[in-house]
Amino acid sequence: MASDAISSTAAAAVPAAAKPRPRRLLLVLPLAALAALAAWPWLAGPFVLHLAILVCLNVLIVNGLAIIDRAGQLSFGHSAPVAIGAYAAVLGAQAWGLGPLASALLALGLVALVSLALGWVILRLRGVYFVLVTFAFAELVRLALLDAAAFTGGASGIAGIPPLAMGGFAFDSRERFYALALAVALLSVAGLALLLRRPLGRAMLAVAANPALAESVGLSVLRLQLVAYVIGSTLAALGGVLTVRYIGFVSPESFATTASVAFITMLVIGGRGSVYGPLAGALVLTPLPELFRGAVQTQHVFYGAALILILRFLPGGIASLAQRRGASR
Amino acid sequence: MDWNLVLGQATVNGLIIGLLYLLMAVGFTLVFGVMRMVNFAHGEFYMLGAFAAYVGSAHLGLPFLAAVALAAAAALLLGSLVEWLVLKPFRKDELNGMIATIGLAMIVQNLALMAFGPDPVSMPAVAEGASTLLGITVPNSRLYVVVFAAAVLLLLYLFLRHSRAGRALRAVVEDAETAALQGIRARLYYPLGFGIGVALAAVAGALMAPLFSVSPFIGATPLLKAFIVVILGGLGSIVGAAVAALSLGLLESYSSLVLSTSTADMLIFVLVIVGLLAFPRGLIGRGEA
Numbered sequence: 001m002a003s004d005a006i007s008s009t010a011a012a013a014v015p016a017a018a019k020p021r022p023r024r025l026l027l028v029l030p031l032a033a034l035a036a037l038a039a040w041p042w043l044a045g046p047f048v049l050h051l052a053i054l055v056c057l058n059v060l061i062v063n064g065l066a067i068i069d070r071a072g073q074l075s076f077g078h079s080a081p082v083a084i085g086a087y088a089a090v091l092g093a094q095a096w097g098l099g100p101l102a103s104a105l106l107a108l109g110l111v112a113l114v115s116l117a118l119g120w121v122i123l124r125l126r127g128v129y130f131v132l133v134t135f136a137f138a139e140l141v142r143l144a145l146l147d148a149a150a151f152t153g154g155a156s157g158i159a160g161i162p163p164l165a166m167g168g169f170a171f172d173s174r175e176r177f178y179a180l181a182l183a184v185a186l187l188s189v190a191g192l193a194l195l196l197r198r199p200l201g202r203a204m205l206a207v208a209a210n211p212a213l214a215e216s217v218g219l220s221v222l223r224l225q226l227v228a229y230v231i232g233s234t235l236a237a238l239g240g241v242l243t244v245r246y247i248g249f250v251s252p253e254s255f256a257t258t259a260s261v262a263f264i265t266m267l268v269i270g271g272r273g274s275v276y277g278p279l280a281g282a283l284v285l286t287p288l289p290e291l292f293r294g295a296v297q298t299q300h301v302f303y304g305a306a307l308i309l310i311l312r313f314l315p316g317g318i319a320s321l322a323q324r325r326g327a328s329r
Numbered sequence: 330m331d332w333n334l335v336l337g338q339a340t341v342n343g344l345i346i347g348l349l350y351l352l353m354a355v356g357f358t359l360v361f362g363v364m365r366m367v368n369f370a371h372g373e374f375y376m377l378g379a380f381a382a383y384v385g386s387a388h389l390g391l392p393f394l395a396a397v398a399l400a401a402a403a404a405l406l407l408g409s410l411v412e413w414l415v416l417k418p419f420r421k422d423e424l425n426g427m428i429a430t431i432g433l434a435m436i437v438q439n440l441a442l443m444a445f446g447p448d449p450v451s452m453p454a455v456a457e458g459a460s461t462l463l464g465i466t467v468p469n470s471r472l473y474v475v476v477f478a479a480a481v482l483l484l485l486y487l488f489l490r491h492s493r494a495g496r497a498l499r500a501v502v503e504d505a506e507t508a509a510l511q512g513i514r515a516r517l518y519y520p521l522g523f524g525i526g527v528a529l530a531a532v533a534g535a536l537m538a539p540l541f542s543v544s545p546f547i548g549a550t551p552l553l554k555a556f557i558v559v560i561l562g563g564l565g566s567i568v569g570a571a572v573a574a575l576s577l578g579l580l581e582s583y584s585s586l587v588l589s590t591s592t593a594d595m596l597i598f599v600l601v602i603v604g605l606l607a608f609p610r611g612l613i614g615r616g617e618a
Contacts, residue, residue, distance in 0.1 A: 074424060121602055128367045128423055128564065132556045133605065139553055140598050147591040257549060261431055268428055297439040304435030311425050311432075312418050 030322075038182055042175060049174040053246060055286045056181035057239050062266045062278035063188040064235030069272055070196065071228035072208030072221075073123065076131045077138030078236055078263045081111045083255035084141060085237025086244040090161055091151060100164045104241045111237035112230050119229035123222055126211075138260055145252040157251025164245040177246055184242065185279075188235060193275045195231075204228050265303055269310050271317025280318040337465040339582045345471055347578025348478040349533050353551050354558035354570040355485065356529030362502035362565040363522030364412075366419065366426040371530050371555060372548030373437040374404050378531025379538040379547060380445060383452050393455045397477065397535040404531030409524035420519055421505075434548075441545040449542035474536045481532050485525075489567075498522055502565070530555075557597065561604055 041052035065078045088107035092098050098106060122133050145152050152158065163172040164180070171177045195201040204224050207214040211221045244250045262285070270281020285303070292299035310317060353375065360368045378400040385396030415433060419426035456469035489495040500508040501518045509515045533551065541547070558577055562569030577597070584593040 122605075125605060128427060129560065129605070131367065131427065132560055133602070136553060136556060136560075136598055136601065140595060143591045143594055147589070261435065264428065264431065297442045300435045300439040304432035304439070307432030307435070308415060308429050311429050315425070 038186075041178060046174055049178055051287050051290065053174065053178050053181045055282050056178070056185035057243050057246070058263075058266060058282035058286050059185040059279050060181075060188050060242070061236050061239035062263050062270070062282055063185075063192050064232035064239070065263050065267050066232075066272070066278045067192060067195070067204075067228050067235070068225075068232035069267065070201070070208060071204040071225045072211065073126075073130050073225055073229070074264070075134045075229075075232070076260055076264065077134035077136075077141075078232075079255040079257075079259035080134070080138040080141045081115060081233035081236035082240035082243070082259070083138075083145065083252070084114060085111045085240035086250050086255075087145060087152060088237075089241040090158055090244055090250055093162075094158075100162065100245065101166055104164070104238075104245075107241050108234055108237050112234045115230050115233035116226065119226045119233075120222075123225045123229060135257070135260070138255070139257065142252050142255050145255070152252070155252065157249060157253075159249045161244050161248045161250065163248070164242070171245070181242060181246070184238070189275065189279055192278075196275060200224075200227070262303075265307055267317075269306060269317055271319030273316050274319035276322070277317050277319040280322075284318060334464050335586065336583075337463070339586055340579065341465055341467055343579035343582030344575065345467075345475050345578070346581060347575035348475055348482070349537060349551075350554050350558050350578055351482065351571055351574035352478055352529050352533035352536075353555040354562070354574050355482070355567055356526035356533075357555040358559050358562070358565055358567060358570045359502075359529070360523050360526035361559070362567075363498065363526075364416070364419075364426065364519060365421045365423050366416065366430065366523075367423070367564075368523075368526065369427060369430040369552070370434040370437055371430075371527065372550075372552030373434045373441070374408065374527035374530040374548075375534035375537075375551045376441060376543075376545060376548035377407070377437065378404055378534030379543045380441065380534075381531065382535035382538040383450060383543050387450075387452050393473075393539070394477075397532060400531045400535035401528045405524040405528040407524075408527035409520035412520040412523035416523065417519070438545055438548065445545060447545065449544040451542040452539050455539045470539060474540065477536050478533070481529070485529070494521070498525075557601055560601055 038052075041049045061078065061082060064081070065075060068075050068078075085107045088110045089100075089103045092103035092106045093100065118137065122130060122137075125133060146154055148154075163170055163177070165171065171180050196205065203214070203219050204227075206217075207219055207221050207224045214224075215221055266281030266285050267278060268281070269285060270279065270283075271277030274280075288302070289296070289299055292302070314320065353371070356374075357368060357371050360366055360371070381400035381403050382393070382396040385391040385399045386393055389396075391399065411433065416426065416429060419429045454470040455473045459466050459468045460472055461467075487495075489499055497508065497513045498518050498521065500511065500513055501515050501522065505515045508518075530551070534547075554577070558570055558573045561577065562571070562573035580597060580600075581593060584596060588596065
């Protein structure tokens with residue numbers, strides 16, 4: 001009997017010892033591929049570089065949406081913090097002569113405060129009610145920006161926004177800006193992954209899975225969702241600040257409902273249950289408009305159909321494809 | 330300035346807007362009641378209804394009433410079909426169902442853009458002149474809208490209250506399982522409920538078509554108003570929608586006397602938030618929050 005037990009543990013130990021090697025390979029290969037993919041735009045010319053920058057900015061913004069979603073609330077007004085961040089950065093620089101960095105910090109602080117106050121009120125709502133109110137808020141922000149033409153230039157927006165500069169170093173070329181955007185995007189992915197492993201992130205997931213149960217074991221649903229909402233909105237604001245500094249132009253039209261819809265589409269198609277969902281979604285959907293150039297309508301029809309089909313047949317999104325593969329191996 | 334006259338005028342205008350919001354919101358809340366689905370494509374059916382009325386009267390030469398009926402029938406058919414073909418897997422699945430209707434809205438709006446182009450079109454007014462009653466003047470073209478909207482709402486009320494299908498539909502809203510146990514074929518009432526809901530939006534769009542210009546983008550504002558109405562009235566509650574829609578119409582109309590539109594919109598948003606805090610499930614709501 002004893003020898004049986006020993007041999008069976010030995011038999012079990014063999015595959016266990018053999019396992020790490022393919023697993024490490026599995027980890028290294030995609031990482032290498034990802035690194036190659038991330039480096040490729042620098043060599044591929046200005047057009048690819050431009051797309052890559054937009055992908056990075058979208059990853060950042062959609063990661064913000066993902067954090068809020070992970071805590072159990074879907075925001076349908078994610079364009080609002082992007083818009084407030086973008087305009088605050090530009091107007092702060094224009095009105096008080098703040099430098100790009102100071103105005104960016106001002107914008108992030110403002111959005112954090114606004115989302116703290118707003119979230120404290122509206123996070124008491126659950127499910128579709130929260131969705132509807134965030135939608136209404138985003139529309140309101142857009143209307144206010146259109147209306148306050150004296151400051152915001154109304155529908156024609158503000159042009160000629162200078163690029164971001166830090167201590168004499170200006171991110172004024174695509175090559176430079178891509179380095180910044182890539183770093184920030186990767187940091188946000190790593191941050192999300194780290195957060196979800198920490199007790200704080202775990203508590204957020206618990207609150208999303210079962211609010212009543214979470215509350216009964218002493219987790220404050222409102223407080224945890226508020227933390228997620230403030231972090232997520234601030235990430236979106238950072239995305240907004242970087243976007244206007246890159247494009248050099250801002251107008252309320254960029255923050256219409258279609259923008260919020262695009263962020264949700266990226267999150268859902270990428271995968272709501274995976275840390276890499278926003279990355280996958282932004283990577284796939286950002287360059288798509290270029291495939292449909294001159295046929296925006298076709299592109300949106302495709303988006304809509306893809307959204308429904310993914311929900312129906314691949315509820316975990318694109319990221320779940322990779323994970324399913326990894327699990328089966 | 331005669332304030333009585335101004336206030337009376339604003340009241341009438343508010344009720345007109347309120348009736349239209351009610352048409353939108355009743356359909357929206359009906360769809361939610363039946364399927365637990367927040368229909369983000371609701372505004373697109375408003376837009377389709379407006380185009381149907383435009384095509385019906387400007388191209389097919391139909392009288393306005395027939396054009397509105399055409400819009401309603403087309404939306405009923407299309408809505409039922411879409412529910413059955415596309416949305417069936419998402420019944421009772423609040424979050425995914427909602428995202429699916431976002432996809433649906435994108436598809437419908439952009440197909441309309443391809444078919445009709447982005448430029449607004451306008452159709453001739455339904456009636457000329459104006460009527461005056463007790464010193465309050467209302468353009469006849471608007472009066473027309475009110476009479477139609479009221480008639481449609483009355484028809485809906487009679488249908489839901491007294492017809493066999495309407496009562497079965499309400500039973501499904503109340504409790505689909507129990508309804509099925511009573512021999513109601515709930516499967517039939519999902520497409521029907523969605524179809525009726527979006528047909529109401531189409532009627533609202535068709536009625537508004539002669540008053541405003543028609544373009545593929547006109548669905549967004551009525552959708553937002555329907556949201557606000559059902560948030561205030563409580564998702565799934567028709568009585569709540571009625572109270573909230575008429576209040577919202579009046580509120581907008583009164584506030585437009587002293588405030589700019591966007592200031593009024595902001596004020597209303599704040600009111601919605603305050604209202605939600607006080608009544609988390611809406612004024613007369615019964616939907617789960």
